Amino acid sequence: MTIEQQLVGLIEHDDSVDPFPVIGWDALVWVVGNATQSAHFLQSAFGMRLEAYSGPETGNRDHKSFVLRSGAARFVIKGAVVPDSALVAHHDRHGDGVVDIALEVPDVDRCIAWARTHGATILTEPHDESDEFGTVRSAALATYGETRHTLVDRGGYAGPYLPGYVARTSTRVPRAPRLFQAIDHVVGNVEQGMMDRWVEFYRGVMGFTNMAEFVGDDIATEYSALMSKVVANGNHRVKFPLNEPAVGRKRSQIDEYLEFYRGPGVQHIALATGDILATVDALRAEGVEFLPTPHTYYEDAELRARIGHVRVPVAELQRRGILVDRDEDGYLLQIFTRPIADRPTVFFELIERHGSLGFGKGNFKALFQAIEREQAARGNL
Numbered sequence: 001m002t003i004e005q006q007l008v009g010l011i012e013h014d015d016s017v018d019p020f021p022v023i024g025w026d027a028l029v030w031v032v033g034n035a036t037q038s039a040h041f042l043q044s045a046f047g048m049r050l051e052a053y054s055g056p057e058t059g060n061r062d063h064k065s066f067v068l069r070s071g072a073a074r075f076v077i078k079g080a081v082v083p084d085s086a087l088v089a090h091h092d093r094h095g096d097g098v099v100d101i102a103l104e105v106p107d108v109d110r111c112i113a114w115a116r117t118h119g120a121t122i123l124t125e126p127h128d129e130s131d132e133f134g135t136v137r138s139a140a141l142a143t144y145g146e147t148r149h150t151l152v153d154r155g156g157y158a159g160p161y162l163p164g165y166v167a168r169t170s171t172r173v174p175r176a177p178r179l180f181q182a183i184d185h186v187v188g189n190v191e192q193g194m195m196d197r198w199v200e201f202y203r204g205v206m207g208f209t210n211m212a213e214f215v216g217d218d219i220a221t222e223y224s225a226l227m228s229k230v231v232a233n234g235n236h237r238v239k240f241p242l243n244e245p246a247v248g249r250k251r252s253q254i255d256e257y258l259e260f261y262r263g264p265g266v267q268h269i270a271l272a273t274g275d276i277l278a279t280v281d282a283l284r285a286e287g288v289e290f291l292p293t294p295h296t297y298y299e300d301a302e303l304r305a306r307i308g309h310v311r312v313p314v315a316e317l318q319r320r321g322i323l324v325d326r327d328e329d330g331y332l333l334q335i336f337t338r339p340i341a342d343r344p345t346v347f348f349e350l351i352e353r354h355g356s357l358g359f360g361k362g363n364f365k366a367l368f369q370a371i372e373r374e375q376a377a378r379g380n381l
């Protein structure tokens with residue numbers, strides 16, 4: 001097993017029989033209220049490296065855009081510089097969030113042709129953009145809420161990001177080793193009753209397949225009233241869990257998201273790391289806050305037995321609040337940050353996989369209890 005296979009749980013896949021072949025994540029594009037400072041936060045706290053930029057100084061009079069990287073993960077952070085920018089209206093409605101889950105594909109036209117005949121809304125038709133570094137071909141299709149998937153073929157391009165961007169670094173000394181190496185999965189929250197529709201969208205329009213993980217009424221109604229299914233591309237590099245609220249004893253965390261994001265959108269981004277302990281220590285030292293895990297999680301005999309043998313003493317996990325989940329393939333370690341901006345919407349997960357291809361279903365109960373305590377403290381439960 002290669003490091004990358006272990007890191008994000010890749011499987012073998014034959015692209016030649018795939019109606020919608022996907023190479024992997026191209027970028028997560030964010031719209032935020034202050035891109036200058038969000039880009040600084042992602043560098044200073046999360047150790048990302050600035051590598052490209054577009055803004056007034058480069059002829060972009062509408063917004064500033066910072067391209068950040070950590071390993072294979074690329075984030076693009078955009079903020080308006082003029083009040084009539086379309087980004088202002090987007091941010092006014094949704095707050096900071098992900099607007100575009102851009103995917104790298106080998107053949108934009110083939111993917112769009114398939115998507116179009118299977119019911120997709122095409123937002124941008126396939127087109128070329130060129131500069132001195134070559135040509136990028138791209139197109140975009142709509143997914144849940146005001147979120148889109150831009151499909152990018154950068155096979156003919158050697159520039160720092162896209163035409164219109166210039167290479168740019170910051171004076172910040174890069175952190176070594178990196179705090180995370182790749183995007184593992186991106187979770188979407190959709191309205192009640194819509195989860196299966198979006199699962200079918202990814203299956204029919206984008207050729208994705210269901211993964212085994214499924215959270216149904218049993219966990220949902222007793223704890224945080226949420227249902228979840230997961231779809232993935234052929235080799236599982238791109239994995240999309242989809243959540244919907246369910247009727248429960250209390251107001252769902254998904255309902256809270258949908259209210260404050262004003263509709264469906266990206267709930268969390270899981271960042272893959274080979275050393276979650278060091279990453280969590282470094283992030284805490286930078287002031288990043290994580291959801292607390294109840295001590296009973298580690299002390300409960302049944303849970304303790306389920307954790308079994310992991311690579312570090314359980315006391316080390318407990319000290320940091322790191323969760324463990326185990327299935328027939330192996331185990332995973334994970335932890336969730338608090339929402340990273342002002343609204344109780346988008347947050348990060350850190351995940352270290354050891355064979356498990358799951359998403360932490362076994363932790364839902366323990367985790368939901370922690371989330372609900374936070375929600376209650378905000379007066380939204």
Ligand SMILES: [Fe+2]
Nearest residue numbers: 187270349359
């Ligand atoms: Fe997750």
